[in-house]
Amino acid sequence: MTALMDPVPLHAEISPKECLVGLDRPALSERLAGLGVPERQQRMRVRQLWSWIYVRGATNFERMTDIAKELRGTLDTHFTLTRPEIVTEQVSVDGTRKWLLRLDDGKEVETVYIPEEDRGTLCISSQVGCTLNCTFCHTGTQRLVRNLTASEIVGQIMLARDRIGDWPGAAPEDPTGLPNGERKITNVVLMGMGEPLYNFDNVRDACVIAADGEGLSLSKRRITLSTSGIVPEIPRWGEEAGTMLAISLHAVRDALRDELVPINKKWPIADLMDACRAYPGLSNAKRITFEYVMLKDVNDSIADAKALVKLLAKIPAKINLIPFNPWPGAPYECSDWEQIEKFAEVVNRAGYASPVRSPRGRDIMAACGQLKSASLKQRASERLAATA
Ligand code: SAH
Numbered sequence: 001m002t003a004l005m006d007p008v009p010l011h012a013e014i015s016p017k018e019c020l021v022g023l024d025r026p027a028l029s030e031r032l033a034g035l036g037v038p039e040r041q042q043r044m045r046v047r048q049l050w051s052w053i054y055v056r057g058a059t060n061f062e063r064m065t066d067i068a069k070e071l072r073g074t075l076d077t078h079f080t081l082t083r084p085e086i087v088t089e090q091v092s093v094d095g096t097r098k099w100l101l102r103l104d105d106g107k108e109v110e111t112v113y114i115p116e117e118d119r120g121t122l123c124i125s126s127q128v129g130c131t132l133n134c135t136f137c138h139t140g141t142q143r144l145v146r147n148l149t150a151s152e153i154v155g156q157i158m159l160a161r162d163r164i165g166d167w168p169g170a171a172p173e174d175p176t177g178l179p180n181g182e183r184k185i186t187n188v189v190l191m192g193m194g195e196p197l198y199n200f201d202n203v204r205d206a207c208v209i210a211a212d213g214e215g216l217s218l219s220k221r222r223i224t225l226s227t228s229g230i231v232p233e234i235p236r237w238g239e240e241a242g243t244m245l246a247i248s249l250h251a252v253r254d255a256l257r258d259e260l261v262p263i264n265k266k267w268p269i270a271d272l273m274d275a276c277r278a279y280p281g282l283s284n285a286k287r288i289t290f291e292y293v294m295l296k297d298v299n300d301s302i303a304d305a306k307a308l309v310k311l312l313a314k315i316p317a318k319i320n321l322i323p324f325n326p327w328p329g330a331p332y333e334c335s336d337w338e339q340i341e342k343f344a345e346v347v348n349r350a351g352y353a354s355p356v357r358s359p360r361g362r363d364i365m366a367a368c369g370q371l372k373s374a375s376l377k378q379r380a381s382e383r384l385a386a387t388a
């Protein structure tokens, strides 16, 4: 058999190998063509690669025994199947796991896994930091911001499945608290760091891959994108990705929402509600989730609760009341539990079931809006240690 490629030019030795995780089928075909794989073979090879990568979770080409040895070698010379590097793994007393990940350029993001008895939810990040400055969110205080690539977004799912042994034939290193079912990750939420609709293309490509029935096979119904309300992108997201949608509402009056979620000044509540009403495929079985963070004496009055149910009256909706998760220096306090219950009762009476989201992983700073704090603290202490 002849070699598949010309000798590798010298400069290729210093340029890092490309990761195939996160490429779609046409892109994989293109890479194979670049290696000299004849066109008539490309379809089959793509199918094989796809299955090894996304069904079996292969992390190297050597395992791909149905692919010719020589091609496996060539693939290994040019590409990788690596995941983002894990800097720390923390496990909460409630079983929640948080991974601090380092990307190729040294930037860091976090991914959180929340196991329950019958399901497991993975909360993934879409950006390093966030360009928006919601006043109650710690991620918004970070300065360094960049979009994650599709590979880095899909990579978070792959890595979580590696760590909890969620591939066929694999076993978790630490099975504590994992769900009973066969699949350990049943749901994915884009509720980690970043505003996903500001990284539209990469997040969409990643979701399309995650939902692929011949690969990771997470149905679109089990993927939820949370947005602070980037109104013009909402219809496009519905058409091109069609996942479930969550809206970070947090206030029912523009004056207050302008303060809490400043992007509201650009796209106020009425525009946001119009976009929600028009979201494709809405029905009682496919509802929009409205997230509402409970801030003491800010947005937690009974009048606010009544205004909330009124605002959502004609939209197939779920309401998710999120107890505010504090972070160092946060300018808010979480509403008193009694007040959350009173607020929830109004919401409940209007027909919304179990509206309060129980905070998970607070002890490891993995709860909503806390991401990044622990790592910042850790770095500060490392710095101190280094200068001591
Ligand atoms: N940027 C997107 C997705 C990430 S934030 C968005 O804003 O929707 C995920 C959810 O956590 C949002 O509803 C956000 O408002 C909420 N959140 C942020 N900080 C929080 C905090 N400190 N306590 C509770 N929820 C918070």
Ligand code: SF4
Residues within 6 Å of the ligand: 130, 131, 132, 133, 134, 137, 138, 139, 140, 141, 192, 193, 194, 195, 228, 248
């Ligand atoms: Fe960004 Fe969402 Fe945090 Fe607002 S709540 S700063 S949009 S991550």
